Amino acid sequence: MSNKKLKLHEFVIAYEDYLRSSFNDLWSKVSINPLELDSFSVVGGLLSRQVTLSMQLARSPDTWNGHAAPLFLRAQTDLQITLAWTLCDLVARSRKFILHSLGEEKLNLEHHKKRLEDNPDLPDRDLIEKLIEAKATWINQQRHDWLVEVNLGHWGDLNARTMSKEAGCEDLYNFAYKPFTQAAHSMWSHISVYNSRHCENPLHRGHLIPELVEIDIDPDYMYRSCKYVHKTYQSFIDTFKIELDGLMPLEWWNNFLEEAAIQPDEV
Amino acid sequence: MTKQVLDGYKREGKKLVPPLMLLPNLVETSFRDSKIPELIWISGLFSALDAKDAVNLIVEFIIECDKAIYPEKIKPLAFISNFQALTELQKQKIKEHSGCNKYTSIISRYLDYQNYLFDNYPLAFIFSKQEDVSRSDAINRLMKDVVNLLDRNSFHAMKVQTAALASMMATGKLVMHMDVGRPDLNKIYTDPESSEGRLAASFVRASLNAGASIHISEEIGNKWVESFWIASYDFEGCI
Numbered sequence: 398m399s400n401k402k403l404k405l406h407e408f409v410i411a412y413e414d415y416l417r418s419s420f421n422d423l424w425s426k427v428s429i430n431p432l433e434l435d436s437f438s439v440v441g442g443l444l445s446r447q448v449t450l451s452m453q454l455a456r457s458p459d460t461w462n463g464h465a466a467p468l469f470l471r472a473q474t475d476l477q478i479t480l481a482w483t484l485c486d487l488v489a490r491s492r493k494f495i496l497h498s499l500g501e502e503k504l505n506l507e508h509h510k511k512r513l514e515d516n517p518d519l520p521d522r523d524l525i526e527k528l529i530e531a532k533a534t535w536i537n538q539q540r541h542d543w544l545v546e547v548n549l550g551h552w553g554d555l556n557a558r559t560m561s562k563e564a565g566c567e568d569l570y571n572f573a574y575k576p577f578t579q580a581a582h583s584m585w586s587h588i589s590v591y592n593s594r595h596c597e598n599p600l601h602r603g604h605l606i607p608e609l610v611e612i613d614i615d616p617d618y619m620y621r622s623c624k625y626v627h628k629t630y631q632s633f634i635d636t637f638k639i640e641l642d643g644l645m646p647l648e649w650w651n652n653f654l655e656e657a658a659i660q661p662d663e664v
Numbered sequence: 665m666t667k668q669v670l671d672g673y674k675r676e677g678k679k680l681v682p683p684l685m686l687l688p689n690l691v692e693t694s695f696r697d698s699k700i701p702e703l704i705w706i707s708g709l710f711s712a713l714d715a716k717d718a719v720n721l722i723v724e725f726i727i728e729c730d731k732a733i734y735p736e737k738i739k740p741l742a743f744i745s746n747f748q749a750l751t752e753l754q755k756q757k758i759k760e761h762s763g764c765n766k767y768t769s770i771i772s773r774y775l776d777y778q779n780y781l782f783d784n785y786p787l788a789f790i791f792s793k794q795e796d797v798s799r800s801d802a803i804n805r806l807m808k809d810v811v812n813l814l815d816r817n818s819f820h821a822m823k824v825q826t827a828a829l830a831s832m833m834a835t836g837k838l839v840m841h842m843d844v845g846r847p848d849l850n851k852i853y854t855d856p857e858s859s860e861g862r863l864a865a866s867f868v869r870a871s872l873n874a875g876a877s878i879h880i881s882e883e884i885g886n887k888w889v890e891s892f893w894i895a896s897y898d899f900e901g902c903i
Contacts, residue, residue: 431897432890500680507669514667543684544692547670550678 404657405458412455415649416626419641420448423630426639439491440633443480447473447629451622458614463591466618467580473625474574478557480629481564484636490553496545497552499536503545506532569628573621623650695816699876701892702743702885705775705787706824707809712774715853719827725767726831732761740837740879742828745888747786749881755789764790777802778809781899784891803899810896819856822865826852829868829875838875 424444429437454460454469483490509529513519536542553560561570580587591612593605627646634641644652673680684690693699700707710718726741733754739746750758758764768790772779779785780797812820826849832838840846847864855861 429897431894434897504670504680511667511669543682546682546685547673547680548678549680 407657408653409455409458411653412623412649413452415644415646415653416448416452419630419643419646419649420444422642423633423639426641427633427637428639433488435495436487436491439494440480440483440487443476443483444629444633447476447480447626450476451626454622455619458619461614461616461618462612463580463615463618464610464612466615466622467577467587470573470618470621470625471577471581473622474569474577475557477569477625477628477632478561478564478566478574479553481566481632482553482555482560484632485564487636493554494552495539497548499540499545500547502532502536503542504547506536506542566628573625620650623647693873693876696814697893698885698889699816699872700810700813701889702745702876702880703813703824703828704806704809704892705744705771705778706742706827707813707820708775708778708805709771710820710823710827711805711809711812715823718823719830719853721767721770722827723831723834725764725771727834728761728763728767729758730835732757732764739881740828740832740835740875742831743876743880743885744786745880745885747789748784748888749884759789777805781806782892782895784888786888806896806899816869817865822852822856822868825872826864826868829872832875832879837879838871 424441427437427441450469450473454466457465460466460469479494483494506529509525509532513522513525513529519525533542536545548554551557555563557574558567558570561567561574578584580591589605591610592607594608594610596604596606623646630641630645633639643649670680672683674683674686675681706718706722709722712718713721722742729741730738733750736754738754739749741747747755759768771787772791773795775787776791776795777797779788779791780794780799780802782788812818813824815821816825829838830849833840847867848860849864849868851858851861851864852868856865
């Protein structure tokens with residue numbers, strides 16, 4: 398194994414270990430209100446999701462580039478905005494969060510039912526029936542499905558920009574969420590740069606032609622992922638007035654690089 | 665005409681509202697959150713005794729409590745928080761009433777673990793002394809009582825709800841009009857999967873919902889329910 402690959406491997410193992418222990422420590426410090434278990438289930442799930450996304454990205458260094466990493470980072474910034482906004486009014490907003498998903502699953506369930514009704518000879522009928530049953534069970538464990546409203550709008554009745562503004566993280570929205578959204582939604586600003594090249598024929602007036610562009614990995618994407626975990630931890634620390642034993646994610650990152658004596662260009 | 669997805673739902677802005685949610689005066693309740701603590705004592709007795717003995721014990725005990733306090737009116741005692749709503753004098757009357765005594769000793773023997781676990785157990789007044797109870801055993805038994813009620817449609821939960829309803833009818837707390845076609849509640853115990861059993865079960869759940877909303881003292885009921893879940897959360901960590 399080359400020296401570079403070895404260092405990367407060491408990083409992935411150490412980062413994952415750090416995330417697991419810090420996640421467990423942080424969650425163990427949160428004082429759960431037994432009368433608001435659903436609310437804590439929501440924010441606990443979001444915390445786990447944030448850490449999981451970062452761990453998964455770390456395990457796949459080949460995705461640390463402008464093609465793939467923004468898919469993770471968009472989800473991580475979105476999650477951080479959702480979390481920060483929810484924590485401002487934990488009980489009411491986490492309830493909205495849950496009810497919205499129940500509605501979406503209900504709608505999806507009804508589409509599947511309709512599809513079966515309209516196509517009695519559907520070849521994968523058994524599979525779809527099982528899917529319907531599983532979804533119905535999931536909904537009914539939380540609320541009778543005949544009471545479930547379907548909200549066709551945003552779960553918080555606000556867009557992400559307004560939520561970020563209300564939660565005091567507008568910069569995250571402007572400088573991270575929006576740019577990563579361009580990639581996640583495959584918008585022109587992304588595909589014209591990452592999936593195209595200029596035709597060199599002057600007679601073609603510099604049009605773009607599709608290109609499978611290979612790009613090197615850039616650890617900055619991983620650093621950002623770590624930064625969003627840091628923000629999520631900070632939100633928990635501020636809201637629940639708790640402290641993390643040991644280092645915060647960005648401190649850990651800097652510490653690791655220093656201890657391993659890794660120069661940024663070596664990664 | 666082709667049926668549409670979510671036919672019958674009403675659009676209100678960006679929301680599609682199900683037909684039943686459009687009914688006026690609809691109040692949502694959670695059986696899990698608010699009724700399990702109320703019925704926990706009945707659940708415990710059904711866990712310990714066979715169904716027939718449990719029903720007889722519960723209904724007879726509640727009838728005798730009513731007699732002990734007569735002519736004063738009290739709320740239905742199937743909901744345990746209503747024991748907490750009794751005055752000290754009323755509790756004393758129950759303790760001294762010979763009709764109650766034969767049941768209180770049995771109930772306190774089978775529910776000693778519940779009394780041990782909760783500082784404010786509403787039935788605490790019928791216990792003469794605290795029995796020697798193992799904490800871990802008490803917690804396991806309470807877990808069983810709760811698990812058996814989590815699915816409101818389960819056989820155990822239906823037996824519990826039926827006993828509660830039967831006691832309310834027996835003490836005149838819930839009066840059914842002659843025109844109401846009352847199904848045979850015995851079918852819940854004897855043939856729960858039959859269509860009559862299912863009809864009876866549905867009748868019991870609906871009647872108990874209505875009864876509970878009228879007959880549980882909001883302040884005392886909420887206090888018991890909250891304290892029950894707060895204490896229960898701390899008995900043991902997440903598994």
